[in-house]
Amino acid sequence: MMKHELEKQLEELEKKGIDRRNFFKLLAAAGILTTFGTEKVKAFSSNAKGKIVIIGGGAAGISMAARLLSWLDEPDITLIDPSDRQFYQPGFTLIASGVYQPDEVWKNQEDCMPKGVKWIKDSVAGVDPVWNQITTVNNGKIPYDFLVLTPGLQINWEKVEGITHDTLGVGNANSIYDFEGAQKTWKALQEFAKTGGRGLYTDTYTKHKCGGAPKKICLLTDDYTRKQDTRDKVKLDYFTASHELYDIPYFTKRLLEIYDERNIPINLNVRLKGVDTATKQAHFEKIEKKGDEKIVTPFVKDYDFLHFTPPMSAPDFVRESGLGWTEGKLAAEAWVMVDKNTLVHQKYSNIVSLGDVAGIPTSKTSAAIRKQVPIAAKNLISLMEGKEPAEKYNGYAACPIVTDYGHVLLCEFDYDKNPDISFPFTMIDTSKEQWLAWLLKVYMLKPMYFYGMLNGYA
Numbered sequence: 001m002m003k004h005e006l007e008k009q010l011e012e013l014e015k016k017g018i019d020r021r022n023f024f025k026l027l028a029a030a031g032i033l034t035t036f037g038t039e040k041v042k043a044f045s046s047n048a049k050g051k052i053v054i055i056g057g058g059a060a061g062i063s064m065a066a067r068l069l070s071w072l073d074e075p076d077i078t079l080i081d082p083s084d085r086q087f088y089q090p091g092f093t094l095i096a097s098g099v100y101q102p103d104e105v106w107k108n109q110e111d112c113m114p115k116g117v118k119w120i121k122d123s124v125a126g127v128d129p130v131w132n133q134i135t136t137v138n139n140g141k142i143p144y145d146f147l148v149l150t151p152g153l154q155i156n157w158e159k160v161e162g163i164t165h166d167t168l169g170v171g172n173a174n175s176i177y178d179f180e181g182a183q184k185t186w187k188a189l190q191e192f193a194k195t196g197g198r199g200l201y202t203d204t205y206t207k208h209k210c211g212g213a214p215k216k217i218c219l220l221t222d223d224y225t226r227k228q229d230t231r232d233k234v235k236l237d238y239f240t241a242s243h244e245l246y247d248i249p250y251f252t253k254r255l256l257e258i259y260d261e262r263n264i265p266i267n268l269n270v271r272l273k274g275v276d277t278a279t280k281q282a283h284f285e286k287i288e289k290k291g292d293e294k295i296v297t298p299f300v301k302d303y304d305f306l307h308f309t310p311p312m313s314a315p316d317f318v319r320e321s322g323l324g325w326t327e328g329k330l331a332a333e334a335w336v337m338v339d340k341n342t343l344v345h346q347k348y349s350n351i352v353s354l355g356d357v358a359g360i361p362t363s364k365t366s367a368a369i370r371k372q373v374p375i376a377a378k379n380l381i382s383l384m385e386g387k388e389p390a391e392k393y394n395g396y397a398a399c400p401i402v403t404d405y406g407h408v409l410l411c412e413f414d415y416d417k418n419p420d421i422s423f424p425f426t427m428i429d430t431s432k433e434q435w436l437a438w439l440l441k442v443y444m445l446k447p448m449y450f451y452g453m454l455n456g457y458a
Contacts, residue, residue, distance in 0.1 A: 044071060044378075045071060045072075045073055046071060046072055046073065046381045046384070046385060047072075047073045047074065048072060048381055048384035048385045049074060049076070049384070050076065050145035050146050050384045051076050051078070051143065051144050051145045051146070052068060052075070052076060052077045052078070052144065052145070052146045052147075052148060052380070053077075053078045053079075053080065053134060053142060053144035053146075053147055053148070054077065054078070054079040054080070054117075054147075054148040054150060055080050055081075055124050055127070055134065055147070055148070055149055055150060055151050056079075056080075056081055056149070056150035056151035056152055056355070056357075057079055057080075057081025057083055057086070057109060057112075057113070057119070058081075058083075058086075058150065058151075058152045058355065058356075059355065059366050059369045059449070059453065059454070060150035060152075060354050060355030060356075060369045060372070060373065061079060061081065061148065061150040061151075061355070062079070062086070062112055062113065062114065062454050063369065063370070063373045063453050063454055063456065064148050064150060064354070064373055064376060064377055065077055065079055065113075065114045065117045066114045066454065066455055066456025067373055067374060067377040067456045068377055068380070068381075069114055069116050069117065069456070070456050071377060071378075071381060072381065075116060077116070077117045077118065078117070078118045078119075078120060078142065078144075079113070079117050079118070079119050079120070080120045080122055080123075080124055080134065080136060080142070081109070081119070081120075081121070081122075082121055082122055082123045083109050084108070084109055085106045085107065085108060085109055086106060086107050086108070086109050086111075086112040086450075086454070087105055087106045087179060088105045088106065088446050088449050088450065089105075089209070089210070089366070090210065090365075090366055090400075090441075090445065090446075090449075091104065091105035091446060092105065092176045092177070092178075092179065092181075092182040092213075093176055093182070093210075093213055093216045093217060093220070093402065094402075094442065095176075095179075095182040095183060095185075095186060096174075096176040096182040096183075096185035096186045096189065096217055096220075097186065097189070097216075097217065097220040097224065097402075097405070098186050098189075098190070098224075099405070099442060102179070102182075102183055104446070105179075105446070106179070107450060112450070112454050114455070114456070120136065120139055120142070122136040122137055122138050122139045123136065123137045123138075124136055124137075124151065124315075124317055125137050125317060126317050126320060126321050127147070127149075127317065127318075127321040127323060128321070129147075129321065129322065129323060129345075129347075129348045129351065132144050132145065132147075132350070134147075144350075145350065145384075146350045146351070146352075146380060146383065146384060147348075147350060147351045147352075148351075148352055148353070148354075148376070148380065149318075149323065149336055149345075149351055149352070149353035149357060150353065150354060150355045150357065151314075151315050151317075151318070151357055152315075152355060152356045152357060153208075153209060153312045153313065153314060153315070153356040153357055153364070154312065154313050154314065154315045154316065155177055155178070155310050155312050156310060156311045156312060156313060157310050159310065159311040160272055160273075160274055160275060160308060160310055160311070161273060161274025161275070161283070162274045162275045162276055162277060163274075163275055163277075163308075163310070165178065167277065168180065168181040168184060169181070169184035169185075169187075169188065170277045171275070171276075171277025171278060171280055171306075172188050172192075172277075172280060172303070172304065172305050172306060173275045173277050173306045173308060174188050174305070174306060174307050174308075175307065175308055175309065175310060176213060176217055176307070177208075177209070177213070177309065177310060185217065185307065188305060189217075189221055189224060189305070192221070192225075192234065192304060192305040193221075193224055193225045193228045193230050193234070194228075194230065195233075195304070196230060196233030196234050196304070197233075197234060197235075197303075197304025197305065198234070198235045198236075198237070198301075198302060198303050198304050198305075199218075199221060199234055199235070199236045199237070199303065199304065199305040199306070199307075200237055200239065200282055200301055200303045200305070200306045200307070200308075201214055201215075201217065201218040201221075201236065201237070201238045201239065201306075201307045201308075202214065202238075202239045202240070202241075202270075202272045202282075202306075202307070202308045202309055203215075203239075203240050203241060203242070203309045204241055204271070204272070204308075204309040204310060204311050204312070205241040205271050205311065206311045206312050206313060206332070206333050207312065207330075207333065207335065207364065208309060208310075208311075208312040208364065209312065209356050209364040209365070210363075210364065210365055210399065211363050211364070211399060212399040212400070212401040212411070213309070214238075214307065214309045215238070215245075215246075215255070215401055216401055216402040217307050218236060218238050218264065218307070219258065219262065219264075219401075219402065219403050219404060220402060220404070220405070221234075221236065221305075221307075222236060222262045222264060222404075223403075223404035223405055224405070227405070236262075236263075236264045237264065237265050237267060237301070238259065238264055238265065238266050238267065239267045239270040239272065239284065240266065240267070240268055240269075240270065241269070241270060241271045241287075242268065242269070243268055243269055244268065245259070245266050245268075246411075247417060248411055248413045248417050248419075249417065250411075250413070250418070250419040250431055251401075251409060251411045251413075251419075251430075251431060253431070254409060254431055254432050254433070255401065255409060258403055258409075258433075267286075269286055269287050269288060270284050270285070270286050270287075271284065271285045271287065272284055272308055273285050273298070275306065275308070279302075280302060280303050280304065280306075281300050281301065281302055281303070282300070282301045282303055282306055282308075283298065283299075283300055284298065284299050284300070284301065285297065285298050285299075286298075286299065311333075312333065313332075313333035313334060313335075314333060314334040314335050314336060314357050314359075315357070318334050318336060318357060319334035323336050323337065323345070323348075323351070323353075324336055324337060324359065325337045325359045330359040330361075335357065335358065335359030335360075336353040336357050336358050336359050337359055338352070338353045338354075338358050338359060338360060340360040340361060340362075340393070340395065340415065341392040341393055341394075342375075342379050342389040342391065342392065342393070343358065343360075343372060343375060343376045343379060343393060344379055344383070344389050349383060350383060352376045352379060352380050352383075353376075354369065354372040354373065354376045355369050355372070358372075360393075360395070361395065361415060362395040362396075362397045362414075362415060363397040363399055365397050365398060365399055366445075366449065366453070367396075367397055367398035367399075367412075368396060368397035368398070369453075370453055371393065371396045371397075372393055373453075374391075375391040375392070375393045376393075378390075378391045379391050394414045394415060394420070395413075395414045395415025395416070396412070396413075396414055396420050397412070397413060397414075398410065398411065398412045398413075398422075399411045400437060400440070400441045400445075402438070402441065403433045404433075406435060406438050407433035407434060407435060407437070407438050408433060408434060408437035408438045408440075408441050409430075409432070409433045409434075409437070410425060410430050410434060410437035410440075410441075411430075412425070412430070419431075425437070
């Protein structure tokens with residue numbers, strides 16, 4: 001199956017005039033080929049015992065299950081997740097820009113579930129971390145000795161006034177943070193390129209998955225309209241709730257240059273308050289500080305095409321179970337209170353948490369999860385053995401910001417916001433957009449996700 005998927009990707013490359021022999025050389029240099037046709041790396045073996053329950057069957061949960069199955073001699077793993085399908089969510093941007101077809105980004109969840117895991121297809125209503133038990137919606141209470149908390153995050157659509165999940169696409173208000181929403185975005189983007197008008201793009205004031213996504217769809221709209229020879233018919237504006245476009249200095253300079261070259265104004269310290277889909281008006285608040293005083297200035301913008309990023313948080317049960325931060329910048333959205341290095345809960349030492357729900361100061365991306373999984377798994381096994389967790393996560397995350405159809409600004413960084421570049425990209429200038437990064441993004445990361453990462457490959 002893995003070879004079949006890789007062959008399909010190579011055929012797509014050849015259609016675009018890219019020689020597969022040269023592409024294989026690039027893959028070999030990147031160390032990517034080692035994820036195909038290899039056995040799982042058995043880093044070590046442990047005879048530690050205990051009932052492990054994993055909440056969440058996304059990238060983090062299934063990858064953790066696969067690793068633990070490989071490393072424990074007698075694993076006892078239960079995974080709770082209600083999903084029918086496993087989505088490769090980084091592909092939503094590529095659906096919304098016409099690069100992927102919708103059926104290319106998902107597989108049946110049962111086909112992704114590691115053999116040897118007991119899968120309870122249910123939702124979690126609460127966790128009692130004192131009595132070590134989970135309450136499910138349909139299967140009652142489930143006890144655990146050790147808990148892996150990986151439920152992903154909650155998208156709070158209703159916190160944008162006038163918007164619900166069911167209204168996505170209505171009044172041309174679109175969002176790629178949803179499978180159906182990404183498909184509607186592509187349809188709307190094509191029509192917008194024909195008719196022209198004003199396009200508005202927003203991020204949000206909370207931490208959110210794939211912080212680069214709103215930037216990507218904005219830049220892809222610009223490039224798509226240029227390819228259709230209609231760029232002069234559209235005006236694009238980008239609104240960010242932050243005080244800067246991007247907070248990783250090594251990459252920010254080029255990103256600012258791109259927006260300037262494309263004639264896309266950047267509006268800082270602006271939140272999207274609501275959307276009137278009937279009149280196609282976006283309601284904003286500009287928030288400024290003068291000393292200790294906060295000044296809020298509301299304003300309204302007409303639009304013809306809107307892409308917005310909804311506020312996000314930890315799932316409600318995380319907050320209600322007392323597992324989230326209660327103070328500091330991560331408290332408002334109740335992100336899980338874990339040590340940023342060990343990924344162990346700071347109050348309950350038999351809980352580890354990683355992925356989007358984790359309250360750590362780095363981006364919420366699948367690349368970050370890939371680095372977190374072996375650290376969290378090894379530290380969990382140490383706890384099961386009665387030892388202190390010794391593995392440390394440095395905050396690595398990657399955000400491939402697609403700048404046009406053919407180039408990606410591959411942003412890799414750590415907790416200190418310093419570049420943390422992977423080989424072979426160390427040999428090129430990653431402070432600028434690169435064709436090689438586009439090949440990685442479009443052709444290789446998806447099969448690596450489904451056939452490498454989810455299967456516990458190193």
